[in-house]
Amino acid sequence: MTEPPDRPTQRDIARRAGVSTATVSYVLSGRRGGAKPPPEETRRRVLRAVAEVGYQVDHAGRSLRRRRSDLVALMYPAPSSPWSDRLAEQMQESAAERGLGVVALPMSGASTGEALLRVLRERYVDGAVLLPDCPLDPAELTVLARQGLALVVFDDDLDPDGFDVVRQDRARACRAAVEHLVAAGHRRIAYLGHPGEDRRRTARSVKLRSYRRVLREHGIGLSADLVLPVADSRRDAYAAVRELLQRPDPPTAVVSATDRAAIDAVWAARDHGTPVPEGLAVTGIGNIPEGLVITPALTTVGAREFDFSAQVARLFDRLDASAPLPDAEMSARWELIVRDSA
Amino acid sequence: MTEPPDRPTQRDIARRAGVSTATVSYVLSGRRGGAKPPPEETRRRVLRAVAEVGYQVDHAGRSLRRRRSDLVALMYPAPSSPWSDRLAEQMQESAAERGLGVVALPMSGASTGEALLRVLRERYVDGAVLLPDCPLDPAELTVLARQGLALVVFDDDLDPDGFDVVRQDRARACRAAVEHLVAAGHRRIAYLGHPGEDRRRTARSVKLRSYRRVLREHGIGLSADLVLPVADSRRDAYAAVRELLQRPDPPTAVVSATDRAAIDAVWAARDHGTPVPEGLAVTGIGNIPEGLVITPALTTVGAREFDFSAQVARLFDRLDASAPLPDAEMSARWELIVRDSA
DNA sequence: CTGAAAGCGCTTACAG
DNA sequence: CTGAAAGCGCTTACAG
Incomplete structure (x- = not known):
């Protein structure tokens, strides 16, 4: 050293x-x-x-004495997205007004998750916003909150308990995307998912579960060869969809766990000479701005407002409060956003 | 509170x-x-x-006593990119092996830059990697390094001085991209740049300066209406290129400050019915993996290896060293990567 | 108006 | 093998 x-x-x-x-x-x-x-x-x-x-x-001396760090964190699953970037930016604006700093904690892999948790547990920061799919034990959140950490947690299942919870209703929205395809008559629907999604029983697998559930409810058989773990890589997604289209019995629709992969699916179809949505209907999940650029514009599922000011304000309210605030449940609902690709 | x-x-x-x-x-x-x-x-x-x-x-107590925080930072200009994500991931892997944590400091806007600098100055972290376009006073870096902060700085101009410097040679590479277009006979070359790029005399404007310089060297007049500040927004870039192509005297080539905007330029051309590269040649800057997915594959400028292990290793070497290490200059050179879009 | 002093929570030589 | 004590750098009630 x-x-x-x-x-x-x-x-x-x-x-x-x-x-x-x-x-x-x-x-x-x-x-x-x-x-x-x-x-x-x-x-x-x-x-x-x-x-x-x-x-x-010296930060260590000051924060030991003042019992706070004047720092807040944003914990989000890697890779970053326009949404996590946007949230970081809005947090920084609000934080800068108060003379506070913001650190981002991108979570790639479970081993780093443990390392990042330390930042919360050891009181490195005074508060944090937790985006979905961060692997956190609810009991631990309660303990952290009780010890005075200001916490705003995006989660659809957890009950608030000393911290606030933001509801997105992701399961309902994801099901709506698949329902939309089924209602349009599709029966062979491929799914582009996150690698390992079927092995992990995490909130993240809400997407895969929604896909399976809707098909099952409509009596549509699940075929394993229509579920492809390519949604986190643009190249893999593109290649996978080209391959799908060359099969003797290609799918007529694709639902993708990420908008990025959905966009690649549209390109793949176009490059293959398959019209979208007539030859291949495509739905994404996430509603990133990029989905508005492609032709046809991407049908997707996600929040309509590219804005987290309410959630950020709540974090700082908790930070400023002289006594613990009552728990709040906030909403940032995902919706089905029907555009042109499906 | x-x-x-x-x-x-x-x-x-x-x-x-x-x-x-x-x-x-x-x-x-x-x-x-x-x-x-x-x-x-x-x-x-x-x-x-x-x-x-x-x-x-308690982190404050421990780090005050031990005189270190066991935390390192990655400072990068927002928005995040596959490159910053990758670097964060590699830093986290190496850090986790040593029981250290990593915080990311996305820099959006100068006001947040000041807030983030505090994290370095006040010794919140033991070391940091600084990506290009972070607005740092060289003299300040020297002071920080002298006080024992381990620092690896991506910069083409700065001399190492108690910290290490990673050379990318971005100016040379950016000029090579424009030269490539000129050599192919292009004279009307549009430039998609960062907003405000011409007002700031930062390292970031190396791209715009390279564009201007090459045109000047080849006696090609600069027309202001071919320089568009749209490279940070996919929607703006797409719209701008569609508009360019509808002009009576459209450009025959586009160089973009970001690969993302370059990809949008390719889409815009395709949607407009203009073949790429025959009707419009397109070059990006950055070499993101996505450039390999589109058709035609994107010609661009950037590092060939999607790997920062040498730079990350160096940061941890500095952290582990019992005495200050001699300054090092490392290389992660940007190259012109000619593919199919130009 | 200013300074001496206590103490935040921890680690670590040191004495027993 | 264990504990008492010092001290990391700072802030802040308090006495003067």
Whole structure:
């Protein structure tokens, strides 16, 4: 470990400016209980010393003493998406107004999940927004919340318990997408899913479960060779759909766990000479802005508003509250958004 | 501010287990100078108390005492890209092996840049990787490095100075893309750029500068109406290229500051009935995997290897080193990658 | 108006 | 083998 080579402390500043560390702290923080701030002359001496040695406050010392870190986190499943980017941006705007910082915690793989949980558990941050598909034990969330961590959790099943929950109703929306295809007469419907989705019993597999359930409800047989774990790779998705279309009995519709893969499905169909939606109907899940660009525009499922201000505001309300707030349930419902590709 | 309601401390655990806080710390950290660990019976008592009250170590206390946070950061310009996602993932893998955590710091807008800098300056993290286009004062980097922050900086101009620098040679590569179009006979070449790119004299504007310079070198007049600030929005890029193609004197080639916008340019041309590259040649910048999916495959500029292991390893070497390491210059050169779209 | 002092939660040489 | 104690850098009630 590199030795921290002589980072100056407030004691160094105090000595240099000929004042006490208390005065240094008052000057730097600008706060002072109710009392008057130090006089201009003292201020200047302190600030000069600060500039001379390049002093920066030490986060560990300050946050240990103040019992908070002035930092909030956004935890989201990798890879990032326009939605996670947008949420990060909105959190940063609100945080910057309050002088707080935002750290993003992209979760790729279960092993890193454990590492990221530490950031919440060890009080590295004062609050967090958790996007769906973050592998968190509900009991643990309750404990974290009870210890004063401000938490806004996107989840369709969890009950609020010291933290707030944002409902998206993803299962209903995903089923609506498949229903839409079935209602249009489709019987051979392929599914582009996340790798490993059928092995994990996580919230993420809500998409695959919805697909299976709707087919079953309509008496449509499930064929394993129509379920392809390619939704997280544009190349894989494109290749898979081209292959599907070359089969003797190609599907007439595709539902994809991601909009990105759905868009690739549209390209694949176009490049194959199959018209969309006539030859192949395509639905995505997620409603990313990109779906509006392709021709035909992508039918999908997701939130209509590209906006998280209500959820972000709630996080900061919890942070600012002098007493624990009552639990809230918020809504950011996913809808079926019918455009032209199905 | 919510009062931290009774987060248990090691003192609580010690009292409950009938041992000293030193013993609690030894049990929890597993470390003990050279000496033997506490005996099994003591260990069990401590761990039971820990479980009973749901104790979690406090990051502020620990990192103040140990003089490090066991956390590293990745700072990158928003929006995220497959490259920033990949780097975050590789950092997390290496960090997890060492029991460290990774936080991502997406930089959207200058105001948030200042907030994020605090994370480095105040020693929230022990080290960081900085991707290009993060607005950092070189002098400040030197100070941070001298104070012991491990730093790997992607930059083409900065000299290493207590931190390592990764060279990408972006200017040369961007010029090569435009040269490639000029060499193919193109004279009316549109440029899809970042909004505000011409106002900021940042490293980011290396793309626009390269475009202008090559045209000038070849005696090609610059027309302002061929420079469009749409490269950060898929919808804007698509619309802009459709509009370009409807002009009486449409460009014969497009170079885009992002691969995403370049891909939209290809779609726009296809939807307009203009063959690519015959009717419109298109080059991107960035080399994202998606460029391999479209037809024709995207000609672009970027790193060939989708891999940051050398740079990540270097960060952790710096972290592990007992004495400051000599400065290193590393290479992750951007190349012109000629495929089918130009 | 300013400074001495306590203490946030932890780790770690050190004494017993 | 275990505990008492010091101290990391900071902030803040409190005494002067």
